[in-house]
Amino acid sequence: MAELMTADLTARRRRRLVTLLREQGLTRVTELASRLGVSASTVRRDLADLQQQGEIVRVHGGAGTVLDEFVVERAAPDDRAAAKRAIGRGAAELVPHGATIMLLSGTTVSAMVPFLAGKRDLSVVTNGLDIAHALAHQHRDIAVTVLGGQVHRDQMTMIGLMAEQNMRSLRVELMFGGAWGVDARSGATGPKIVQAAERRHLLDHAQELVVLADGTKVGRTGPALLANVDQIGRVLTDAEAPSDAVAELTAAGVQVGICE
Numbered sequence: 001m002a003e004l005m006t007a008d009l010t011a012r013r014r015r016r017l018v019t020l021l022r023e024q025g026l027t028r029v030t031e032l033a034s035r036l037g038v039s040a041s042t043v044r045r046d047l048a049d050l051q052q053q054g055e056i057v058r059v060h061g062g063a064g065t066v067l068d069e070f071v072v073e074r075a076a077p078d079d080r081a082a083a084k085r086a087i088g089r090g091a092a093e094l095v096p097h098g099a100t101i102m103l104l105s106g107t108t109v110s111a112m113v114p115f116l117a118g119k120r121d122l123s124v125v126t127n128g129l130d131i132a133h134a135l136a137h138q139h140r141d142i143a144v145t146v147l148g149g150q151v152h153r154d155q156m157t158m159i160g161l162m163a164e165q166n167m168r169s170l171r172v173e174l175m176f177g178g179a180w181g182v183d184a185r186s187g188a189t190g191p192k193i194v195q196a197a198e199r200r201h202l203l204d205h206a207q208e209l210v211v212l213a214d215g216t217k218v219g220r221t222g223p224a225l226l227a228n229v230d231q232i233g234r235v236l237t238d239a240e241a242p243s244d245a246v247a248e249l250t251a252a253g254v255q256v257g258i259c260e
Contacts, residue, residue, distance in 0.1 A: 013038065014046050048133045083214045083238040083259075088112040090236050090259035091176055091212055095119055099173050102202070103131050105157040106178030108212040113138060125170055127157045127202075145170070167205050175206035177227075181220035182213045184248035187229040189222035199226045208233035215240025218249075229254065 013036060020035060029047070033040045088111025095101055098121040103109050105128030113134045116122065123143040126132050132146045149162040177199070179188040188211050190199070203209060209232050218241035234255040237246070246256050 010046075014050060017043070017046055018050065045133075045137060048130060048137065051130060080214045080216065083240065084108045084111045086238060086259040087212050087214065087236050089115045090257055091210060092116050092119075094174065094210065094234075095122065097121060099123070100125070100171070102126065102172040102175040102206060103128065104175065104177035104199070104202070105129075105131060106212075108178045108214065109176050110134065112176060112212075116142065125167075125172055129157070164201055167202055170205055172206050173208065175203065175209050176212060177209065179211050179213050179217060179226055180222040180224075181217050182211050182232070182235055182249070183219050183221055183245055184229055184252040184254070186221040187225065188213075188227040188232060190224040190226050191222045193224040203227055203231055210234045210236065212236050214238055215242075218242060219245030 016036060017032060020032060029040050029043050033043045036043065084107060087108055091109075091112045092115035095116065097119055099119075100123040102125040103112065105126070110128070110131055113131065116124075116135075116139055119142065122141075123145065124135055125145045125147065126135070127147045127149075129146070132144050135142055135144045147162075147166045149164075149166070177188070180191045181189045188209075209227055211227070211232055211234070213235060215238045218235070218237050229249075229252050232254050234257060235249055236257045236259055238259055241256075241258070246258075249256050
């Protein structure tokens, strides 16, 4: 009974939190905590979970800010949210008990987190701070390792030489990563060149790369190479993926799964 009451209070507090954000727009964590009558750490946990669910997005208040000065804004509607959830569910089904996996930062990969419940003896390595927080909060029985390094604030990821050095001592069976585009000629590509080399370096420590890309991303190409097509073991997408692009990936030796 106590657990049900706690869950109900949490749900009501989070509904109130979303309402406040819709009414006020950009709002500081400390102000939200005061309005709700809870601690700032509770608000930050709520915000992380709401962001994981696609209800909000979180942004920095400016250069030199600290954690209590983070601000949030209401997220624009994500018309691919349902597809990403389906892909996240399908990706989680690939994870065996006792595995060591890596989750690269990104909204589609983040959609895996709720579906990892019940995985026994699972270890997760990630470069995404939001993913690490969600895993630690939602799945206390999953071992979580975060790559050290410099914080890339726009994406809340760990980057740089330290992250690469830490990865050298790790081996993962499955690496799950998103992409701006994926096709049979260019492989997996991204929109920014700055992090592409680092992403490719991480591939050296994974037995298999699984690319998670909703149908709008299949068949298109970005400027930054993330992985050659022969480095991709699987692509998980949805029914919106162009059939010709899917056929080309399959012909190139990539397993393509359609998640519904």
